Amino acid sequence: MKDKIVWVTGASSGIGEALVYAYNNAGAKLIISSRNRDELFRVKGNCKNQINVHVLSLDLENTASLNDKARDAQKIFGQIDLLINSGGLSQRSLALETELAVEQKIMAVNFWGTVTLSKAVLPGMIAKGGGKIVCISSLMGKFGTPLRSAYAASKHALHGYFDSLRLEVFDKNIQITMVCPGYIKTNISLNALTANGSLHRKMDENQANGLSPADCAKEIVKAVQQNKEEVYMGGKEVKGILFKRFFPLRFSRYMRRINITDQKTKR
Helix, strand or coil: CCCCEEEEECCCCHHHHHHHHHHHHCCCEEEEECCCHHHHHHHHHCCCCHHHEEECCCCCCCHHHHHHHHHHHHHHHCCCCEEEECCCCCECCCHHHCCHHHHHHHHHHHHHHHHHHHHHHHHHHHHCCCEEEEEECCHHHCCCCCCCHHHHHHHHHHHHHHHHHHHHHHHHCEEEEEEEECCECCCCCCCCECCCCCECCCCCHHHHCCECHHHHHHHHHHHHHCCCCEEEECCHHHHHHHHHHHCHHHHHHHHHHHHHHHHHHCC
């Protein structure tokens, strides 16, 4: 990855931040983006080679601005070799109680923001002979759980869209990798949206005991290098994919019991 141009969204914390350090250590030139400009400069300050790190703040919810942001990003180093879509929002609320505007916000950030940026950089990648796009999805992109209806919907949508896109651009030397983390020790539950759009501000126990962002980033870098189409990471929760696929009724019954627990302890 030495001197390759890597653009990371959601770079001010969590998995995105860990990926910035991983690619900086590998010698890549980085564009780092999120809404929080101050936190982006903190991340840049933590990088070993700060000269090759450029801060470009953006708001994924403001999809109308993202084509201009993509043009700005491509002007910084002349091209984009790897786009990592790591920015996103989670949810902690029952579907029937969640305001439509909150669900639309989650879909705008997680799905439309990712789609818009990816489409904006693809022509440049194709023109120079190829490139890579990474989407940080979730195990929720493979099955739903209580209190995550809009979040799961946004991640499921990513898989449908990018599975199709991959088939359309494979002959243009474009590699698309879908990353499905389970419990990673980040602030995602603290910043998750509740029914009225306010922040959850609670650290989930499973999240607190999850895989470290640095270890997650190592797995992602390896998967991208190996041109994997889809990769799962985490602990025993990853087994839920096979559980759902081969024993759907048992899986559903199991998740119903979690639903009762969640309503009592997390609201």
